[in-house]
Amino acid sequence: MSGRFARILRRPEVGAAVAALLIFSYFSSTTTAFLSTAGVSTWLYSSSLFGVLAVVGALLMIGGEFDLSVGAMTGTTGLIVGIMTTQYGINIWLSLVVALAFALSVGAANAYISMKTGVPSFIVTLAALFILQGANLAITKLLTGTVSIQGMSDVENYDTVKLLFGSTLNIGGMDIKISIVWWFLVTAVASWVLLRTRTGNWIFGVGGAINSARQVGIPVVKVRMGLFMATSAAGWLVGMLQLFGVSTVQATTGLGQEFSYVICAVVGGCLLTGGYGSAIGAAVGALIYGMTLQGIVFAEWDNNWLKFFLGVLLLLAVMVNLYVRRGAGDRS
Amino acid sequence: MTTIVQALNVGKSYGTVLAISGISAEIVAGEVLCILGDNGAGKSTLIKILSGVHTPSEGVLKVYGEERTFESPRDALDAGIATVYQDLAVVPLMPVWRNFFLGSELRKGWGIFKRLDTAAMRRITKEQLSEMGISLRNVEQPIGTLSGGERQAVAIARAVYFGAQAIILDEPTSALGVKQASIVLTYIAKARDRGLGVVFITHNPNHAYPVGDRFLLLKLGKSIGYFAKKELTIEKMTALMAGSDEMTNLAQKLERKPGSRTTSKS
Numbered sequence: 330m331s332g333r334f335a336r337i338l339r340r341p342e343v344g345a346a347v348a349a350l351l352i353f354s355y356f357s358s359t360t361t362a363f364l365s366t367a368g369v370s371t372w373l374y375s376s377s378l379f380g381v382l383a384v385v386g387a388l389l390m391i392g393g394e395f396d397l398s399v400g401a402m403t404g405t406t407g408l409i410v411g412i413m414t415t416q417y418g419i420n421i422w423l424s425l426v427v428a429l430a431f432a433l434s435v436g437a438a439n440a441y442i443s444m445k446t447g448v449p450s451f452i453v454t455l456a457a458l459f460i461l462q463g464a465n466l467a468i469t470k471l472l473t474g475t476v477s478i479q480g481m482s483d484v485e486n487y488d489t490v491k492l493l494f495g496s497t498l499n500i501g502g503m504d505i506k507i508s509i510v511w512w513f514l515v516t517a518v519a520s521w522v523l524l525r526t527r528t529g530n531w532i533f534g535v536g537g538a539i540n541s542a543r544q545v546g547i548p549v550v551k552v553r554m555g556l557f558m559a560t561s562a563a564g565w566l567v568g569m570l571q572l573f574g575v576s577t578v579q580a581t582t583g584l585g586q587e588f589s590y591v592i593c594a595v596v597g598g599c600l601l602t603g604g605y606g607s608a609i610g611a612a613v614g615a616l617i618y619g620m621t622l623q624g625i626v627f628a629e630w631d632n633n634w635l636k637f638f639l640g641v642l643l644l645l646a647v648m649v650n651l652y653v654r655r656g657a658g659d660r661s
Numbered sequence: 662m663t664t665i666v667q668a669l670n671v672g673k674s675y676g677t678v679l680a681i682s683g684i685s686a687e688i689v690a691g692e693v694l695c696i697l698g699d700n701g702a703g704k705s706t707l708i709k710i711l712s713g714v715h716t717p718s719e720g721v722l723k724v725y726g727e728e729r730t731f732e733s734p735r736d737a738l739d740a741g742i743a744t745v746y747q748d749l750a751v752v753p754l755m756p757v758w759r760n761f762f763l764g765s766e767l768r769k770g771w772g773i774f775k776r777l778d779t780a781a782m783r784r785i786t787k788e789q790l791s792e793m794g795i796s797l798r799n800v801e802q803p804i805g806t807l808s809g810g811e812r813q814a815v816a817i818a819r820a821v822y823f824g825a826q827a828i829i830l831d832e833p834t835s836a837l838g839v840k841q842a843s844i845v846l847t848y849i850a851k852a853r854d855r856g857l858g859v860v861f862i863t864h865n866p867n868h869a870y871p872v873g874d875r876f877l878l879l880k881l882g883k884s885i886g887y888f889a890k891k892e893l894t895i896e897k898m899t900a901l902m903a904g905s906d907e908m909t910n911l912a913q914k915l916e917r918k919p920g921s922r923t924t925s926k927s
Contacts, residue, residue, distance in 0.1 A: 521776075525779070526776055527766045530759055530766055533752065533754075533755050534763050534764070537752035537753065537754045538751070538753065540748065541749075541750040541763075542752070542764075545750050545763045545764030545765070546765075604752065604755075
């Protein structure tokens with residue numbers, strides 16, 4: 330009995346699920362807006378944008394690496410599509426593909442540099458973050474004279490693409506943004522890959538003990554390269570969800586969000602040191618982020634409390650994870 | 662008894678430095694070959710030759726009577742020779758069964774739905790471990806929760822399951838306490854009884870003697886004796902390993918000299 334109970338507690342998602350439940354109960358009982366259909370769709374939408382990044386970023390973290398540049402990447406990809414279509418009249422589908430190709434090549438470059446030189450990916454992607462953020466603003470100003478993209482909705486085929494990335498479904502009287510569907514889809518696929526495929530086994534192996542992984546013949550470089558590229562692709566997806574969700578993009582998109590997906594993943598049970606974590610946990614972490622972000626607005630608190638609260642949550646999560654790791658007998 | 666691997670006058674030089682030379686030994690099915698020697702005696706060079714990491718610069722290796730040159734560890738593995746290194750190539754936070762199959766996962770299904778056959782992997786892990794005499798309550802527990810001896814056994818069982826006929830154990834007892842070391846010795850005996858040729862590398866005669874059938878003693882890259890068990894006593898082995906002159910010298914040096922006794926009085 331106690332053994333089974335302990336095992337359930339040790340699952341990486343459980344702590345986050347309990348926290349999510351507490352936050353949900355708190356805001357639903359203290360504010361009226363939180364549980365209204367409009368309220369629910371608002372915090373689900375917020376969560377979904379963090380969630381896609383958090384879930385794919387969690388796979389990367391389980392594989393033992395970081396990518397801080399992915400938040401800025403959401404801005405960069407949105408700007409690429411926005412500028413190509415509105416300024417140069419280039420076909421929107423082609424622009425989407427170019428933006429994706431750009432994201433994938435930045436992911437590959439991050440992976441290549443950090444693996445070739447041995448410089449921690451934390452530093453390499455921090456550099457990438459600054460490069461992208463700077464370029465986002467400077468190039469957008471240079472080409473458009475402003476810091477945001479206007480006139481997106483006049484672009485040919487805009488409505489077709491909006492169906493994919495920016496539409497709203499009405500389910501049971503509730504407005505469900507399509508990004509929420511993407512979030513669930515990405516979480517399901519990521520969780521399946523992680524737990525039920527060979528690739529998932531390799532991700533755990535590479536993040537948990539890289540030398541052992543090499544010795545048993547896992548293609549370590551390929552696994553990490555794939556993870557970095559997947560993370561950048563997730564940045565592209567979120568970039569598109571934002572661009573087509575609101576029909577505009579600011580050159581400052583992603584500013585200050587470098588760590589938010591890392592926080593979601595860690596709150597969801599990922600170890601900062603790699604080798605342990607869960608995709609569903611990261612999705613729950615993003616749910617906590619989204620609920621808190623909107624709940625604080627509904628409760629009419631000063632929204633600076635969000636960062637305060639996230640800091641506390643992160644600290645708690647790291648302590649719980651540390652305890653779990655010791656309990657799991659990691660003696661290395 | 663079948664001889665799986667035979668080394669004949671094997672030697673290896675790195676540039677002009679001769680690491681080992683003139684070593685001969687056999688790995689025989691159902692027997693334990695112990696390789697003993699101090700640090701720098703050439704044990705690890707010999708393992709690297711047997712496991713395909715290095716090719717010998719002199720002498721030959723025969724596998725089942727046929728002369729072979731291993732170009733890589735993969736070649737040695739394909740010939741049925743597996744090496745269990747000290748770090749065991751396990752990932753502490755991963756469940757036992759995932760570790761057992763890491764890098765050689767069983768899969769079912771097709772195309773993009775190709776997935777892990779988790780049920781079969783769990784079952785096989787359990788079976789293989791119980792054949793080694795380990796019964797785990799649950800193969801779901803992280804391998805880091807097992808004792809050092811048990812982890813060694815999982816690594817051995819894994820090598821056996823993936824087709825090893827000969828296994829080379831690199832100092833499997835050196836990092837362990839007395840109790841855990843004796844557990845590992847039991848597993849070595851189990852592997853031997855299952856018909857494997859075992860190479861047991863150690864610097865501890867007390868670990869080697871009870872379980873070994875043949876003993877190869879190395880010193881400074883040369884063989885200082887290759888014995889069957891009946892030709893050797895543990896005292897003789899210890900003396901040979903340390904070098905009898907050095908031992909006599911050491912004994913004299915350590916002896917208490919009359920009059921120099923310092924007994925603390927309280």
